[in-house]
Amino acid sequence: MIHSIKTLLLELPTIRPHKLSVTTMHTQTLVLVHITFSDGIEGWGEATTIGGLNYAEESPAAIKTNMDTYIAPLLLQKQPENAAQAMQLLETHIKGNRFAKSAVETALLDGEAKRLGVPLSALLGGALHQALPVAWTLASGNTERDIAEAVHMIEAGRHRIFKLKIGLCGVEEDVRHVLAIKKALGGSISVRVDVNQAWTELEAMRGIALLQEGGIDLIEQPVAAHNRNALKRLSDYFSVALMADEAVLGPQNAFELAAGHYADVFAVKINQAGGLRNAALVGQMAALAGIGLYGGTMLEGAIGTLASAHVFSTYPELAFGTELFGPLLLTEEIMAEPLPYRNFMLHLPQKPGLGIEVDKEKVYRLSKT
Ligand SMILES: O=C(O)C[C@H]1C=CC(=O)O1
Numbered sequence: 001m002i003h004s005i006k007t008l009l010l011e012l013p014t015i016r017p018h019k020l021s022v023t024t025m026h027t028q029t030l031v032l033v034h035i036t037f038s039d040g041i042e043g044w045g046e047a048t049t050i051g052g053l054n055y056a057e058e059s060p061a062a063i064k065t066n067m068d069t070y071i072a073p074l075l076l077q078k079q080p081e082n083a084a085q086a087m088q089l090l091e092t093h094i095k096g097n098r099f100a101k102s103a104v105e106t107a108l109l110d111g112e113a114k115r116l117g118v119p120l121s122a123l124l125g126g127a128l129h130q131a132l133p134v135a136w137t138l139a140s141g142n143t144e145r146d147i148a149e150a151v152h153m154i155e156a157g158r159h160r161i162f163k164l165k166i167g168l169c170g171v172e173e174d175v176r177h178v179l180a181i182k183k184a185l186g187g188s189i190s191v192r193v194d195v196n197q198a199w200t201e202l203e204a205m206r207g208i209a210l211l212q213e214g215g216i217d218l219i220e221q222p223v224a225a226h227n228r229n230a231l232k233r234l235s236d237y238f239s240v241a242l243m244a245d246e247a248v249l250g251p252q253n254a255f256e257l258a259a260g261h262y263a264d265v266f267a268v269k270i271n272q273a274g275g276l277r278n279a280a281l282v283g284q285m286a287a288l289a290g291i292g293l294y295g296g297t298m299l300e301g302a303i304g305t306l307a308s309a310h311v312f313s314t315y316p317e318l319a320f321g322t323e324l325f326g327p328l329l330l331t332e333e334i335m336a337e338p339l340p341y342r343n344f345m346l347h348l349p350q351k352p353g354l355g356i357e358v359d360k361e362k363v364y365r366l367s368k369t
């Protein structure tokens with residue numbers, strides 16, 4: 001039985017300002033869900049978004065309010081027997097709120113996996129990968145600083161795939177910034193860009209042509225998420241891989257995008273998909289449609305990052321790797337031990353549930369409530 005559900009807000013500083021076309025982040029707010037069960041087992045889940053309401057339609061405050069006011073009381077009253085029943089209950093009575101649902105499902109699956117003594121991925125069919133490549137986002141807003149940061153990451157064995165956030169400056173200025181970094185890092189390093197919806201279709205035609213010519217590997221969400229027809233026209237026209245990110249939501253919408261081949265690659269995010277099993281389904285559908293997969297992040301802390309890693313470990317292939325670097329952007333460690341990042345990869349913990357213990361005393365101390 002579910003004994004208690006608590007939702008905590010933790011606002012943690014980032015290691016440097018993180019500049020996107022939609023906002024500049026100085027902190028990240030983690031919404032943690034802590035479930036205790038009557039047999040003494042505990043489960044943890046997490047939701048994050050980016051820059052309040054700048055990126056998506058659920059804010060941290062709204063996630064907590066809806067958890068405390070609607071979702072937790074419903075689960076405590078109905079006492080679903082497993083995560084699948086819980087998610088069906090929430091689908092029936094709670095419209096939207098994909099991020100909150102993802103956090104709850106993570107906590108429930110963490111608890112179930114601990115009870116069974118298996119890693120969380122086992123409840124999703126089992127892991128096909130024991131380690132996942134992890135990209136780093138260069139977003140300091142300064143070309144020289146980005147190059148120095150990338151060189152440091154390569155030398156430290158941390159990252160050799162870099163994603164650059166663009167879309168704030170003019171197309172030509174952004175392209176100059178990207179190609180200067182590509183040139184400085186050399187041919188063996190993968191450089192990609194994320195436009196976060198900032199370009200019109202005509203700007204995208206100009207920008208993508210120059211980036212393709214300059215050896216950039218992947219162009220993420222160049223146009224508005226709702227403009228799926230433009231994304232498809234661009235994907236059909238260019239040979240460089242185009243990735244849908246903000247456009248990819250839950251399974252229903254991913255099914256339509258996959259069936260119509262609206263992009264070459266999907267960035268899958270557990271929050272955007274509305275949970276772990278949904279994110280697993282989105283990945284399987286994309287794979288069936290011949291669409292490449294990329295393990296996306298909503299800049300989660302350690303809990304959401306581990307949950308995402310368990311999902312992505314079940315994918316048949318991850319042609320473009322992952323960007324599960326969220327905890328490395330934060331100044332505070334909230335787990336009993338840091339996540340195992342080694343040799344440019346995140347290694348999946350083998351212990352039951354998410355696989356790494358939360359530093360409970362610390363998260364309660366840091367939480368605002
Ligand atoms: O992909 C996004 O749009 C959001 C996020 C992922 C990495 C990063 O730096 O920002």
Ligand SMILES: [Mn+2]
Pocket residue numbers: 194196220221245246267
């Ligand atoms: Mn993106």
